[in-house]
Amino acid sequence: MPPLTLPTPQLLWVRLAALLFTCVAFSVAAHGAYLPHGGMADWCIFCWAFSFACTLLVLLVERFGLQAQALVSWSNFPITVACYAALLCLSASIIFPVFFLKDMWFYNNVRDYRITSTVFSCLAAVAYMGEVTLTKARPGEISGYMATAPGLLKVCQTFVACIIFILVSNPVSYDFNSALQWCMAVYCICFIISIAIVMMCVCECTGSLPIPFSKFLSCYGLLAVLMYFTATIIWPIFQFDKRYQGRGQASSRQIAVAVLTAINFLLYLADLVYSARLVFVSG
Incomplete structure (x- = not known):
C-alpha cells in the first residue's frame, strides 16, 4: 500500500471550498428556487448533496486521523470521490440552467436563487477538478x-x-x-x-x-x-x-x-x- 500522507494546506482549502460551494448550491436551490419534484431537479440536488456528504466525510476522517481505521483504501477513496463529484457537479451545472433558467417567466427572487445555485455549482465543479489535479499521481510516483x-x-x-x-x-x-x-x-x-x-x-x-x-x-x-x-x-x-x-x-x-x-x-x-x-x- 502506498504510504498515507497528510493533506497539504492547498488541498485542504480546495476541499473546504468544494464543501462550501456544494452546500450553498443545494441549500439555495432547496430554500427558494421552487423546483418541481422529480426528474432533473432531484438529480441536481442529488449531485450537490452527494458531493457535499462525501467531501465532509473525507475531511472528518483526515481531520481526526482515522485513515488507518477506514474500511477503504485511503490512497484510492478521496480521489475517486473527487472525480465523481467533479463529474456530478459539472453535469448539474449544465442541466440546471438548461431546465430551470431557460424560461425567465418566474419571479425575480426565484430567478436569483436559481442563478446562485448555478454559479456555485460551477464553482464546485472547478474546485473538485482542482482537487483531482492536486491528488492524481505524478509520473514515477507510487500511488493507488x-x-x-x-x-x-x-x-x-x-x-x-x-x-x-x-x-x-x-x-x-x-x-x-x-x-x-x-x-x-x-x-x-x-x-x-x-x-x-x-x-x-x-x-x-x-x-x-x-x-x-x-x-x-x-x-x-x-x-x-x-x-x-x-x-x-x-x-x-x-x-x-x-x-x-x-x-x-x-x-x-x-x-x-x-x-x-x-x-x-x-x-x-x-x-x-x-x-x-x-x-x-x-x-
Whole structure:
C-alpha cells in the first residue's frame, strides 16, 4: 500500500471550498428556487448533496486521523470521490440552467436563487477538478490505482455509461432491434466490470483475483475497446438509417447516445494504452 500522507494546506482549502460551494448550491436551490419534484431537479440536488456528504466525510476522517481505521483504501477513496463529484457537479451545472433558467417567466427572487445555485455549482465543479489535479499521481510516483490516469478514466467511463442508461431508458430506444440490444449489452457489461474494478480498488480487494490485477486490466481493456467499437458503429446505423428505424425519426436523445458511445470508446482506448505501459502499486 502506498504510504498515507497528510493533506497539504492547498488541498485542504480546495476541499473546504468544494464543501462550501456544494452546500450553498443545494441549500439555495432547496430554500427558494421552487423546483418541481422529480426528474432533473432531484438529480441536481442529488449531485450537490452527494458531493457535499462525501467531501465532509473525507475531511472528518483526515481531520481526526482515522485513515488507518477506514474500511477503504485511503490512497484510492478521496480521489475517486473527487472525480465523481467533479463529474456530478459539472453535469448539474449544465442541466440546471438548461431546465430551470431557460424560461425567465418566474419571479425575480426565484430567478436569483436559481442563478446562485448555478454559479456555485460551477464553482464546485472547478474546485473538485482542482482537487483531482492536486491528488492524481505524478509520473514515477507510487500511488493507488485510482490516482493514475487509467483509474480516473474508469470513473469517467462509468459516469458516461450512467448518462447513456438515462437517455436510452426514457423512452426505451433499444428494444425493437437485436443489434441495438447488443449495444445495450455492451454498455451494461462494460459498466458492471468497470464499476467492479473501481470498487475492488477502493475496498483493497484486487488481490482476490485468480490472475494478476495488471493482466486482468489489460485483457479487459482490450475486450472493452472491441465491444465499444462495435457499438460505436452499430448504434448510429440502426438508429439513423431509415431502413432499420423502428419508431420514426431519430431523436436528440439517440444522437446524444451515439456521441456518448463514441466518447466512451475513446476513453476505453486511452485506458488500454495507459494500462499497457503503466507501472503502479495497487492500494
